[in-house]
Amino acid sequence: MDIKLDQILFQVLNFGVVFGAIVFLVYKPVIKVLDERAKKIHDADRAAEESLKEKDAIDELKKKEKVRAEKESAKMMEKAREQATELKKELTEKARAEIKLDKEKAMKSWELEKKGEHAAMRKEFVDAVYAVTEKVVGKAVDKKAHAGLIDKGLKELAQAM
Amino acid sequence: MSAIQISISAEPIFHLGQFVVTNSMFTSVLVTALLIVFAVCANRAVTSTSKNSRFRILVEFIIESLQNLTTGVVGTGKRAHLFGPLIVSFFIFILVNNWAGLIPGVGSIGIWEHHGEENIFVPYFRAGTADLNMTIALALISVVLTQVFGYSFQKLKYFSKFINFSNPLNFFVGVLELVLEVAKIVSFAFRLFGNIFAGEVLLTVMTALVPLIIPMPFYGMELFVGFIxxxxxxxxxxxxxxxxxxxxxxEH
Incomplete structure (x- = not known):
């Protein structure tokens, strides 16, 4: 076994060169990249945790809002139902009153019309009776003198009809 | 069957003035060149903003695994940043030098030299770590750096474990600690050299005995031994x- 100082020193130098190359060209850049990646992962983890917390808070808020909205909607529905019932009642009453009014008006108008028709018919009938009587009797009939008689005849006719 | 020639020390292949260049030095220089090329490629891959390539992922995996190993022992802090680069460099340098001995041609491409009546085969390539000079160099670096780190963290208090006159027992323990530091060099150097050189001998013998198929499991084992x-x-x-x-x- 030859142990030679110059060869040992040469190998020390040789290792020194490799050490320099590996440290400056490989180790430091790789460690820098790994540190940056670890930092990025750490930051992303933290951001994800914060997002989760935020999401939980939003979920909680959403839940509360949903419950509140449901209560409010139930109240509104109840109120609307009450209003609708009231309105329905009001409208029905109003419609009934209107119908009653219209009916009364129609009845009045019908009564008036009926009376008018009766009067017209009566007049025509009276005229016809005069005409027939004049022809039967052979002389003119005095309307004022025979008014009682005519009215009696008419009543009897109306009863017979 | 040709005679098997195994040399425990690295063979000189040429001279640069008075400086003798051995086959293990030559191989380790090639390995260093390869590692520099690897480092440059890795740097380009890591610093480029384009999408992740497989090579980049491999580089990150190697460095991250070794860094995790370091932080597992020393924790995350100043020590990890200080020791990490050294551990990564030690591992990659030794691993590639160990595996270099398994490349076909290493140990088998060379020249026959006449030494008197003897013909000796001198290979051009030999694994760096199969040379005791390299393993001693690595052991020295490790042990010297241990002292440097000890001093930089504990200042003069660090040396109190070697020189302690408080009582005879502590003085004796201090002497033992000194011996231990020297033993560390020997232990580091001979463990690495012994394992890699033994592996090369094993492969040479197996290949000489049965050239086909039989050496393959031993190659696999040597890959594992090199890594370990x-x-x-x-x-x-x-x-x-x-x-x-x-x-x-x-400590506690």
Whole structure:
């Protein structure tokens, strides 16, 4: 076994060169990249945790809002139902009153019309009776003198009809 | 069957003035060149903003695994940043040098030299870690750096474990600690050298006996041994660095 100082020193130098190359060209850049990646992962983890917390808070808020909205909607529905019932009642009453009014008006108008028709018919009938009587009797009939008689005849006719 | 020639020391292949260049030095220089090319490619892959390539993922995996190993022992802090680069460099340098001995042609491409009446085969390539000079160099780096880290963390208090006149027992323990530091060099150097050189001998013998198929499982085993030895050296260095920076009573 030859142990030679110059060869040992040469190998020390040789290792020194490799050490320099590996440290400056490989180790430091790789460690820098790994540190940056670890930092990025750490930051992303933290951001994800914060997002989760935020999401939980939003979920909680959403839940509360949903419950509140449901209560409010139930109240509104109840109120609307009450209003609708009231309105329905009001409208029905109003419609009934209107119908009653219209009916009364129609009845009045019908009564008036009926009376008018009766009067017209009566007049025509009276005229016809005069005409027939004049022809039967052979002389003119005095309307004022025979008014009682005519009215009696008419009543009897109306009863017979 | 040709005679098997195994040399325990690296063979000189040429001279640069008075400086002898051995086959293991030549191979380790090639490995260093390869590692520099790897480092440049890795740097480009890591610093580029384009999408992740498989090579980049591999590089990140290697560095991250070794860094995690370091932080697992010394924790995340100043020590991890200080020891991490050294552990990564030790591991990669030793691993590639160990595996370099398994590349076909290493140990088998060479030249026949005449030494008197003997013809000796001198291979051009030999794994760097199969040369004791390299393993001693690595052991020296590790042990010297242990002292440097010990001093930088504990200042003069660190040396009190070697020189302690408080009582005869402590003085004797201090002497033992000094011997231990020297033993660390021997242990580091011979463990790595012994394992890798033994592996090469095993492969040479097996290949000489049965050239086909039979050596294949041994190649697999040597890949594993190369990896384990690189890991053992790195981990022991890491533990020694860490122990040196922690004062007495701080361990717990």
């Amino acid at each position: 030895q690189a890991l053992v050296f790195s981990m022991l260095s890491l533990v020694f660095f860490n122990m040196a920076t922690i004062g007495h009573g701080e």
